[in-house]
Amino acid sequence: xxxxxxxxxxxxxxAFDCGNSAIKLATVCGETLAEAQSFAAPDFAGLASAITAxxxxxxxxxxxxxxxxxxxxxSRLEDELDEAIGEELLVVGRDLELPIEIAFDDCSxxxxxxxxxxxxxxxxxxxxxxxGDFGSAVTFDxxxxxxxxxxxxxxxxxGLQLRSLERETAQLPEVELAEPTHVFGESTADAIRNGIVNxxxxxxxxxxxxxxxxxxxxxxxxxxxxxARLICGDIDDSDLVQAIVDDLVLRGVAISYYNSIxxxxxxxx
Numbered sequence: 178x179x180x181x182x183x184x185x186x187x188x189x190x191x192a193f194d195c196g197n198s199a200i201k202l203a204t205v206c207g208e209t210l211a212e213a214q215s216f217a218a219p220d221f222a223g224l225a226s227a228i229t230a231x232x233x234x235x236x237x238x239x240x241x242x243x244x245x246x247x248x249x250x251x252s253r254l255e256d257e258l259d260e261a262i263g264e265e266l267l268v269v270g271r272d273l274e275l276p277i278e279i280a281f282d283d284c285s286x287x288x289x290x291x292x293x294x295x296x297x298x299x300x301x302x303x304x305x306x307x308x309g310d311f312g313s314a315v316t317f318d319x320x321x322x323x324x325x326x327x328x329x330x331x332x333x334x335x336g337l338q339l340r341s342l343e344r345e346t347a348q349l350p351e352v353e354l355a356e357p358t359h360v361f362g363e364s365t366a367d368a369i370r371n372g373i374v375n376x377x378x379x380x381x382x383x384x385x386x387x388x389x390x391x392x393x394x395x396x397x398x399x400x401x402x403x404x405a406r407l408i409c410g411d412i413d414d415s416d417l418v419q420a421i422v423d424d425l426v427l428r429g430v431a432i433s434y435y436n437s438i439x440x441x442x443x444x445x446x
Contacts, residue, residue, distance in 0.1 A: 188438070189235040191228070192430040193266075194290060195245035195254055198313050200224060203424055204231050205431035213424045221253065228261040242434045244269040244289040244426065269293060269433045274440075276433040278325045288316075291329065293429025295320050298399045298422075300432050305392055307385055308425065309418075311402035313337060315377060317384040321392055330384055335404045338373045356407065377408050385417055401425035 187207045194201040200221055203213035216224040232239070241264045245251035255266050267273055270289045277296040279287070291310070295318050298306045305322045309315070311334060318329030333341065335354050343351045352366045357375060362368030389395045400409055400421045409418050422428075 186238075188434070189239040190431040190434055191231055191235060191239065191241045192427045193241070193243035193245075193254060194293075194426045194430065195243055195247055195250040196290065196313065197247050197250070200250060200254055201424070201427060202227065202231070203427045204235055205427065206235075210424060210428055210431070213427055218250065221257070224254075225257050225261045228257060232262045232264070240267060240434060241265070242267045242269065242273070242430050244293045244430050244433075246288045246290050267434065269430060273433050273437045276429065276436045277320070278323075280321075280325050280327045287326075287328070290426045291316050291318050292326060293427075293433060294318070294401060294425040295326050295429070296432055297425045297429035299324050300429075301422075302397050302399070305394055305396040307388055307396045307398045309381055309398065309400045309402075309405070309408075310425070311335070311377070311400065311404035311408055315380070315402075315404075317381065317388075319388045319392065319396065322394070327388075327392075330380075332377070332380060334402075335373055335377070335407070339369070342369060354404075354407065356410075374408060381408065382417060399425065 190205045192203055192205050199215045199217045201213050201215045204211045214227055216222065241258060243251065243254060243266055245268060251268065258264055258266055269275065275284065275292055277292060277299065294308045294310055298308045299320045306320050308318050313334045313336065315332040315334050316329055319327040321327055339352055339354060342349045349365060349369065352369045354373065355370055357371040358367060362371040385398055398418045400418055401423065405421050409415055409421060412418060412421060
């Protein structure tokens, strides 16, 4: 269990990521993020108890902050918070300004989780970067050297591809995802693993190279999400990826709040 002490007056944040299939949360203080917890839709069993326990651990000052790509899930979270601790929820993009400059005019349809992951990566690196998030959906998003979010690409994630093949075909079986054993899949299951895992690896390389060409320089690459390690393989052997960072979205949620404080006080982060 991570214990936070605000000896420097840094506010502690109970950060939430409201996705389509789960609510994730973690406590954050400055650059320290405790181990995240995840509660699956639709019942989110145990969420209220976790909120109560984590909130009690956090010293003052403290705030509750979230990003959301699912209005129904966000509404459920607000109800749970009201019942568990009675605290107001600050939502990135609703109550807090987006924490990064956007390169295009209409950003209303860009997932705030993508933006939070990008701002966390750029906040740490301070240079052009690409974030690959391997969750229910797979996203590849780019930030340039000036810290401007350029946009990116969205693909179906590993689990979504597996379920789609099983449900929408007559003879393709349900398959457990794993590292492909050979470039030539010798069984249907092997061929499915080969197609999904190596297909996403190929997509990752394509987008990184395409973004680098468009930006005119080679970006650093950070991966996050539950399937990131499977797709990347051994990070030490990768010629594309510099780091895998767990819970990058939650880090970006906290950074969004810290940026709002800095804007109010006129101080740097």
